[in-house]
Amino acid sequence: MxxxxxxxxxxxxxxxxxxxxxxxxxxxxxxxxxxxxxxxxxxxxxxxxxxxxxxxxxxxxxxxxxxxxxxxxxxxxxxxxxxxxxxxxxxxxxxxxxxxxxxxxTRLRTGAMTGIATDLLAKKDAKELGVIGTGGMAFEQALGVLEVRDIKTIRLYNRTLSKCDDFKTRLENFGVKADIKICEDVNELTRYSDIINTATNSTESVFDDKHVKDGAHINGLGSYMPEMREIHPGSIKRARHVIFDDVDGVIEEAGEFIHAVKVGDFKWEKAIGLNDALDQEFERDEKDITIFKSVGASxxxxxxxxxxxxxxx
Amino acid sequence: MxxxxxxxxxxxxxxxxxxxxxxxxxxxxxxxxxxxxxxxxxxxxxxxxxxxxxxxxxxxxxxxxxxxxxxxxxxxxxxxxxxxxxxxxxxxxxxxxxxxxxxxxTRLRTGAMTGIATDLLAKKDAKELGVIGTGGMAFEQALGVLEVRDIKTIRLYNRTLSKCDDFKTRLENFGVKADIKICEDVNELTRYSDIINTATNSTESVFDDKHVKDGAHINGLGSYMPEMREIHPGSIKRARHVIFDDVDGVIEEAGEFIHAVKVGDFKWEKAIGLNDALDQEFERDEKDITIFKSVGASxxxxxxxxxxxxxxx
CATH class of the missing domain: 3.30.1780.10 (ornithine cyclodeaminase, domain 1)
Structure with a gap:
């Protein structure tokens, strides 16, 4: 052994x-x-x-x-x-x-599924990535996106701002060539980002849908327990396409989606499992936003x- | 790690x-x-x-x-x-x-639980151990008995007789001082044994209750699937005390007991879990036989x- x-x-x-x-x-x-x-x-x-x-x-x-x-x-x-x-x-x-x-x-597989989902949903010419929450699995989540889109600018936001510096250094040391900016205001991040990654332990939305760029794709990997929230309800409500890493898992665990279903902002039937999404074409208008939500599966x-x-x- | x-x-x-x-x-x-x-x-x-x-x-x-x-x-x-x-x-x-x-x-813990059960149920002056089936976990099952009773004679029986020689050598090499006899007839083994260990993959009884010595204690660890049989139904029927290593496990898995319940030879309520048996006194007459049945538990x-x-x- x-x-x-x-x-x-x-x-x-x-x-x-x-x-x-x-x-x-x-x-x-x-x-x-x-x-x-x-x-x-x-x-x-x-x-x-x-x-x-x-x-x-x-x-x-x-x-x-x-x-x-x-x-x-x-x-x-x-x-x-x-x-x-x-x-x-x-x-x-x-x-x-x-x-x-x-x-x-665990971090790598989360980044990998994020990469696959981002490749299916995000605009082909997405160039700006926003990272909300720089702890835990955020690094590999970002690497997953970088693997499938030609990202020129990465914006970082964290409640504890100083942690953004460490994350920036880590990306640079890894060889990431994108321009890396640290945002003091999360609205600035979402306003520019074609792809928004969230990886937090939050119990409330970590951004405001009002300030999300038209056509953005959101990858959410926090909110893995029913009492947690991360993705803004407005984004969930208006998302054109939603992919779950594992449908049964998300229905059981993902707080912001469980809540959205409860208040009528979302229907489970609207989501599709990543396995069923492979090789599909997801039509979208310029303004449509999309979401990938992951909680993990064996x-x-x-x-x-x-x-x-x-x-x- | x-x-x-x-x-x-x-x-x-x-x-x-x-x-x-x-x-x-x-x-x-x-x-x-x-x-x-x-x-x-x-x-x-x-x-x-x-x-x-x-x-x-x-x-x-x-x-x-x-x-x-x-x-x-x-x-x-x-x-x-x-x-x-x-x-x-x-x-x-x-x-x-x-x-x-x-x-x-796994072999050791099976021997250990056998030792504890044997100490609770077997006659204090038990001196003769019979081993039916010399493969798998039989060795440690025997060691468990040797740990709690002063065994003077061990009788071995196996369908493939030559395997008894290897088992005998193994016991001797381990330092077991008892007199070790190989039996060609299982009835000879059961006729003399105060304690009978069974450890086989049999789908039918491996001894005949008619030839079991009065006052014997039986340890059965084969018959761990519903279609298997090992302990003779007559012994199950007349046993004064029956201990299971894990009551839920035996009810689900132990073929000869499941069968005995089905035909009315045994009632589950008659058995007691090894955890509940600890420190109890099990009264017995000279002629009473007793059984310990194990299937394992986490x-x-x-x-x-x-x-x-x-x-x-």
Missing amino acids: KTFNDQEIEQVYKMDEAIKDTYNTLNTLNEGLIKMEQRTVIPVEGDKVMLYMPCVDNKEKFSAVKIISIYPENAADGYPATQAVTVLTELEHGENVAVLSASYL YYDMSAAIGAYKKLV | KTFNDQEIEQVYKMDEAIKDTYNTLNTLNEGLIKMEQRTVIPVEGDKVMLYMPCVDNKEKFSAVKIISIYPENAADGYPATQAVTVLTELEHGENVAVLSASYL YYDMSAAIGAYKKLV
Whole structure:
């Protein structure tokens, strides 16, 4: 049994490969060759939770289970709020072959699905990306967009403004050539952005639809619990196309959409799963806005873990 | 994240410790500090199956998930039919700390629970142990009995007689001092045995109750699927006390008991869970026979994994 840490994985497995693998996994899902069961949740104590997400890929011939601890108060003790590993089993003979740290892989697979959805929905000539929230998975979420559109300008906004500096440096060190601007006013960001990424822990909308540029595409990955909000209700209401990474998951977890359905601003039937969206054409007028909402699902984690493992061995 | 293989675990973690840890875990279960969810089963293809068994121990502050592949046809390719690992997460900060091979640990925890049940039910002066079926988990099942009773004679029976020689050698090499006899006739074994261990893949009874010694205690660990049989229906019918390792598990899986209930030879209410049996006195006349039936449960696997991990680090 092999073990791989984040550094080892990050060195060999990149966004372009993760996008290809995610695309292939979504096709495998459509072929009926991916089997999964609902994730298992075991409360530990207080608000601490253990999560287990198993999945089987009968095309790639691997199964994966992602084991996640969610400890919201961990930061006080210097630990991450979320810690995860994925165990891979090859399905030829059922041998448990590897355990991979799943921090980088979780961020990467989120960026990869964001890239696929952005490629389906965003204007072909989108040049300006706005990033609201610079923590957690925002970096790979941005990389996913950069992989599919020729972005010339990136605008950053964070409630704690100083964190934008770090994020800017990180993008530059990664080799991103776009012009990177830090915004003190989120309205300035949304006014210019063809693509808006949101990645926050907010419980209310993090921008105002009034100031969203015509024709913008929004990628939202915060609001992964019913009490959370991130995307503005006005944007949800007027979006021409909405793609969910996993329809069942979003219906169960995504706070701003659950709320929008409750108040009549949105109907679940309007959304389409990313797997069903592949290779479709999404017509849009110049002014239409579009949304991709993600909360994660076991087959995305499995896809990235298999992809990384194949590169590692 | 640390990984430990069977050899490393076997060197440091033995039956006496596993019995103590299992006993403590059953008490923790009774205190309401163990939380579990039903195991997740994902069929792969044909009769291949992936199993995931998660569990949380809020006293020891660990969670464990055992990941098991069941590949009945594996032997033809030189792989074991069952392969398993257990991933441990410490629950102070939710860090995934170790992945342990679970072959030896599964055998050991089965032996440990057998030891505890045998100590509760078997005659104090039991001196003769009979082992029916010498494959799989039979070795540690025998060690569990040897830990709690002063066994002077061990009788072995196996459908393939030559395998008894290997088993005898293995016991001797392990340092077992009892006199070890190989029986060509299973009736000879049961006629002398104060304790009968069964560990087979049989689909019919592997002994005849007519030839079971008065006052015998039977430990059955085969018959873990509804279509399997191992313990003779006559023994089930007349047993004075019956302990199950996990009542829900046995009701769902143990073929000979499911059948016995169906034909009216047994009532589920007659059995008691091992956790409820701890520290009880089980009165018995000289002639009464008793049964312990085990199919496994996630908290036994967790217990052994935590116990081994503490010795390893």
